[in-house]
Amino acid sequence: MNQPREQEVPPRLALAHISKSFPGVKANDDISLSVRPGEIHALLGENGAGKSTLVKIIYGVQQADEGSIHWNGEPAAIPSPKAARKLGIGMVFQHFSLFDAMTVIENIALGLDEAVDREELKRRVAAILQSYSLPLDPEREVHTLSVGERQRIEIVRCLLQKPKLLIMDEPTSVLTPQEVERLFETLRQIAAEGCSILYISHKLHEIKALCDSATILRGGRVVATCDPKVETTKRMAELMIGAELRKIEHGKAAGGGAVRLEVKGLSLPGEPPFGTALDNVSFEARAGEILGIAGVAGNGQAELLTALSGEQLAAAPEAIRLDCKAIGLEGAGARRALGLACVPEERNGHAAVPDFSLADNGVLTARHRLPLAPHGFISRGAVRRFADGVIKLFDVRTTGNAALARSLSGGNLQKFIMGREIGQQPAVLVVSQPTWGVDAGAAAAIRQELVDLAAKGSAVVVISQDLDELLELADRLCVINEGRLSAPRPVASLGIDEIGLMMGGIHGAEEPVHA
Amino acid sequence: MLEWRRRREPSTLMLALSPLIAIGLTMLLGMIVFTAMGYDGFHAVGSIFLTPFLEPQRWADIGVKGAPLILIALGLAVGFRANVWNIGAEGQYVMGAIAGTGVALLTYDMTGWWILPAMVLAGILGGMAWAAIPAFLRVKLQVSEILTSLMLTYVAVQLLYFLVRGPWKDPGGFNFPQTRMFTADQTLPMVLEGSLVHLGIPVALLLAIIAWLLMEKTTAGYAIKVVGLAPAAARHGGFSAARTTWATMLISGALAGLAGLFEAAGPFGQLTPQFPVGYGFTAIIVAFLGRLNPLGIVFGGIVLAATYVGGEIAQSTVRLPQAATGMFQAMLLFMLLATDVLVRWRIVWKRRTA
Numbered sequence: 001m002n003q004p005r006e007q008e009v010p011p012r013l014a015l016a017h018i019s020k021s022f023p024g025v026k027a028n029d030d031i032s033l034s035v036r037p038g039e040i041h042a043l044l045g046e047n048g049a050g051k052s053t054l055v056k057i058i059y060g061v062q063q064a065d066e067g068s069i070h071w072n073g074e075p076a077a078i079p080s081p082k083a084a085r086k087l088g089i090g091m092v093f094q095h096f097s098l099f100d101a102m103t104v105i106e107n108i109a110l111g112l113d114e115a116v117d118r119e120e121l122k123r124r125v126a127a128i129l130q131s132y133s134l135p136l137d138p139e140r141e142v143h144t145l146s147v148g149e150r151q152r153i154e155i156v157r158c159l160l161q162k163p164k165l166l167i168m169d170e171p172t173s174v175l176t177p178q179e180v181e182r183l184f185e186t187l188r189q190i191a192a193e194g195c196s197i198l199y200i201s202h203k204l205h206e207i208k209a210l211c212d213s214a215t216i217l218r219g220g221r222v223v224a225t226c227d228p229k230v231e232t233t234k235r236m237a238e239l240m241i242g243a244e245l246r247k248i249e250h251g252k253a254a255g256g257g258a259v260r261l262e263v264k265g266l267s268l269p270g271e272p273p274f275g276t277a278l279d280n281v282s283f284e285a286r287a288g289e290i291l292g293i294a295g296v297a298g299n300g301q302a303e304l305l306t307a308l309s310g311e312q313l314a315a316a317p318e319a320i321r322l323d324c325k326a327i328g329l330e331g332a333g334a335r336r337a338l339g340l341a342c343v344p345e346e347r348n349g350h351a352a353v354p355d356f357s358l359a360d361n362g363v364l365t366a367r368h369r370l371p372l373a374p375h376g377f378i379s380r381g382a383v384r385r386f387a388d389g390v391i392k393l394f395d396v397r398t399t400g401n402a403a404l405a406r407s408l409s410g411g412n413l414q415k416f417i418m419g420r421e422i423g424q425q426p427a428v429l430v431v432s433q434p435t436w437g438v439d440a441g442a443a444a445a446i447r448q449e450l451v452d453l454a455a456k457g458s459a460v461v462v463i464s465q466d467l468d469e470l471l472e473l474a475d476r477l478c479v480i481n482e483g484r485l486s487a488p489r490p491v492a493s494l495g496i497d498e499i500g501l502m503m504g505g506i507h508g509a510e511e512p513v514h515a
Numbered sequence: 516m517l518e519w520r521r522r523r524e525p526s527t528l529m530l531a532l533s534p535l536i537a538i539g540l541t542m543l544l545g546m547i548v549f550t551a552m553g554y555d556g557f558h559a560v561g562s563i564f565l566t567p568f569l570e571p572q573r574w575a576d577i578g579v580k581g582a583p584l585i586l587i588a589l590g591l592a593v594g595f596r597a598n599v600w601n602i603g604a605e606g607q608y609v610m611g612a613i614a615g616t617g618v619a620l621l622t623y624d625m626t627g628w629w630i631l632p633a634m635v636l637a638g639i640l641g642g643m644a645w646a647a648i649p650a651f652l653r654v655k656l657q658v659s660e661i662l663t664s665l666m667l668t669y670v671a672v673q674l675l676y677f678l679v680r681g682p683w684k685d686p687g688g689f690n691f692p693q694t695r696m697f698t699a700d701q702t703l704p705m706v707l708e709g710s711l712v713h714l715g716i717p718v719a720l721l722l723a724i725i726a727w728l729l730m731e732k733t734t735a736g737y738a739i740k741v742v743g744l745a746p747a748a749a750r751h752g753g754f755s756a757a758r759t760t761w762a763t764m765l766i767s768g769a770l771a772g773l774a775g776l777f778e779a780a781g782p783f784g785q786l787t788p789q790f791p792v793g794y795g796f797t798a799i800i801v802a803f804l805g806r807l808n809p810l811g812i813v814f815g816g817i818v819l820a821a822t823y824v825g826g827e828i829a830q831s832t833v834r835l836p837q838a839a840t841g842m843f844q845a846m847l848l849f850m851l852l853a854t855d856v857l858v859r860w861r862i863v864w865k866r867r868t869a
Contacts, residue, residue, distance in 0.1 A: 311750045332750065332752065332753035333752075333753025349745045349748055351751065353744050355525075364741065364751070365752055368753070
């Protein structure tokens with residue numbers, strides 16, 4: 001028998017003709033890809049392109065209907081995540097599974113397949129933290145950590161298993177730019193030691209900076225495999241979306257309008273157990289401008305939104321003024337009637353009722369400004385017409401106004417919710433994470449709507465963790481960190497490093513752990 | 516092999532069908548259980564579920580037993596929709612009867628058309644007052660209304676025992692623990708001459724339609740549903756959970772109190788220790804059998820009323836014990852909760868792949 005020659009080292013992971021169907025949708029359709037040892041391979045695609053399903057098949061969470069998996073050249077069956085870990089596959093999920101009230105080392109111990117002596121574990125964790133120079137204190141409780149630090153726990157968990165393939169699912173979506181850079185260094189070092197990395201993202205510049213090759217998915221199929229260092233960002237984006245990118249069109253320079261929303265010295269206790277208190281927040285938003293509020297998740301964004309929407313009342317009426325009228329003690333309905341519309345981050349269950357039809361969801365927030373329920377009686381005809389109008393105007397892909405909110409994809413539901421608020425012509429629109437989990441096409445449409453609304457003389461406040469989005473949209477930008485809001489600065493004068501440092505706050509300046 | 520698959524959307528067909536499947540399964544299981552116990556299971560089930568519908572002279576009976584069940588269940592369902600779990604309707608039912616009887620005893624030697632309406636009003640207020648206690652505790656102190664409303668039931672029943680054995684005992688009643696019989700002006704008029712069909716029956720049907728309009732056509736009903744399905748969305752939409760809790764508790768208390776007054780001023784004509792027969796608890800089954808929909812509750816009320824009527828028939832025809840009625844009702848609730856799984860899941864037959 002011939003020995004395989006050097007260039008014929010079998011790929012670490014090879015997928016051949018993988019297909020997987022769910023009722024009504026073919027999530028993966030004849031997907032083949034291969035990852036070499038030590039390669040950082042990007043899996044690129046919009047939400048709903050089939051990335052998550054494919055990764056779940058590789059990690060043994062789901063089984064493929066058709067196709068085969070080869071691991072180091074051998075056919076492999078991966079019936080469970082435990083089997084995947086046994087082969088040497090580790091995964092860092094987008095949403096961490098950590099217990100807030102426990103320490104880092106306790107969380108790591110809980111995630112292991114076999115019981116390891118506590119002292120032995122401490123020693124091994126310290127060794128990993130040292131060799132990858134990861135700043136993380138094993139004795140800290142998780143709720144005191146930044147998102148970047150939490151992610152490091154998950155990475156350490158994987159590295160303890162000495163993986164041969166590490167899957168990273170949208171790892172940078174909640175990180176500051178500095179944390180992203182630090183993550184990339186870690187990932188490059190892991191790859192240099194021979195571990196392959198499957199990197200899932202839709203952020204093209206990251207993939208260009210990090211990855212050796214990329215597989216682009218669209219609608220469950222592989223549309224291209226390319227070298228991201230060579231391919232242009234624009235070309236990859238178009239392959240991913242399947243259409244030409246639409247550029248946001250800004251109107252003429254804005255910002256000189258009258259103050260429409262004024263917040264002065266707003267303080268509120270955080271929601272227990274780990275909520276963030278708002279501490280003396282002040283800002284104003286003017287007619288015609290988009291004010292961006294950046295910040296890492298969990299720094300008071302949710303509290304700020306509920307304080308503005310009227311779900312939580314301020315301590316004094318003067319804390320919030322809408323068109324000069326003090327509204328700090330008005331409830332959610334009264335504020336909306338006066339023209340302050342809010343869109344919270346969580347779509348299902350907060351902005352919309354999942355088990356209600358779209359028509360019924362229109363009533364939830366539009367009944368104050370539109371005659372949908374005169375004298376307390378819901379007017380079916382008016383409700384349906386309003387929903388149909390939103391669906392048509394905002395290009396919501398759905399079976400009609402009777403479709404349940406929960407049956408829509410994240411992007412389509414968000415388009416409906418944005419349409420519901422914008423359709424009421426609010427004086428001020430406050431929106432949190434307007435494009436979170438929304439595909440690029442829908443995101444572009446939503447951003448354009450925000451720009452257009454501001455151009456018509458409303459004030460728009462966008463709370464977001466996505467810096468690219470804020471830099472694209474906002475005229476002025478401030479940063480929320482631990483419940484405090486920085487002074488707004490014109491976007492044109494800001495560098496991304498500067499914003500990153502503002503976002504990081506005290507978390508940005510951590511010392512490395514001395515093991 | 517059989518496999519459960521999650522449906523993409525809840526099945527509206529199964530939503531309507533699963534109560535019927537539950538009734539069918541209850542009949543089947545009842546037949547097996549009672550046959551195993553040595554009874555004539557086939558005829559037992561027939562007597563309970565079919566005879567009441569097949570013999571026209573039983574229909575008035577179904578109406579008399581169905582009216583309080585429907586009234587109470589309507590109120591409970593409104594609360595259940597808002598995630599307000601008032602399971603103490605039996606106590607509110609008793610308090611309604613006590614309050615109405617209080618008016619009856621005060622007006623014992625008077626005549627006038629206004630006496631019965633005054634009793635009705637007292638009945639409604641009595642039920643509301645009893646429901647206000649759990650509402651207050653839940654809104655102000657976050658105490659579970661499930662526990663408080665249930666426990667208050669026993670307080671109400673003890674109060675009834677005390678009154679009929681003590682201060683309200685009929686002076687001419689040979690020391691029996693019961694109040695005076697109500698006078699003609701204190702008794703519900705009959706709708707059909709010479710039958711048992713009293714005014715409470717058409718009122719229950721009318722209130723079912725009003726409750727349906729409330730839930731389906733008004734902002735108030737919308738608020739109740741949103742508070743139950745998505746509390747955060749309710750806050751976002753400007754609906755107050757506290758106000759909804761108050762409103763739904765008071766509505767269910769009012770309807771239970773009204774049912775109690777109708778029962779006291781109708782079939783009973785006085786208060787006795789036998790007055791609490793468990794309608795307040797059976798109405799929970801009615802509410803679920805009717806899918807918390809006011810029109811469905813009319814159907815559910817008729818079915819459960821039939822099991823009471825049929826249970827009495829089966830006592831004489833197949834010598835079933837009286838407890839059999841309760842057993843069938845419990846089995847029905849159990850089957851109903853079990854078949855509910857079909858709304859969100861479906862069963863598929865899957866051939867095993869090697």
